[in-house]
Amino acid sequence: MNIFKVSILVYTLFLVGCVHNNEKKLNTEPSIETKETLFSAKGILLHKEKNTGLLLINNKTPKKNDYLLELNTLVDKYSSDLIVIDLSKVNKKKLKPGQRIEIWFEELKESNPPKTTVKKYKTITLFPLIFQLS
Structure with missing residues (x-):
């Protein structure tokens, strides 16, 4: 009878050890939720x-x-074709109204017009090499 009790105790400890080890492995792997998903939009900077x-x-x-x-x-004039952009998280010194830019953001807040916080941007050159070669 004692051998039976000891074997149940050893088996229980074995199971507890396996569950505890799996929990450690799960916590060390990077979570999919922590990865940042960025969306983009292109347009003309109309106002800054x-x-x-x-x-x-x-x-x-x-x-x-x-x-x-x-x-x-x-x-009022362009409400359906505008995005209000928060530029507080990027270096905006080189941005000027009239530039074509592409912005990246995490979320577009539903409002009229929609709003977002810019994570990064780049200016878009229409003719990058044609004028440089002439």
Whole structure:
């Protein structure tokens, strides 16, 4: 009878050790949820203030005088083709209204117009090599 009790105790300890070892392995592997998924959008920087900008999307081209308009007027005029971008997380010194840019962001907040925080950006050159070769 004692051998039976000892074998049950050893078997139980073995199972507890296996479960504890598996928990350690699961906690050391990187979680899929921690990986960052970025989305992108391309457009023209229509307006830029200190930490906020307006990105004109959907292949729309503003008129020259539009760059002089106030922020609220631009939002009313282009509301369905705009993204309000928070530029606080990027170096925005080289950004100027009228530039074509591509932005990367994690989430697009549903509002009118939609809003997002830019994680990174790059300027888009329309003719990168044609004019450099001539």
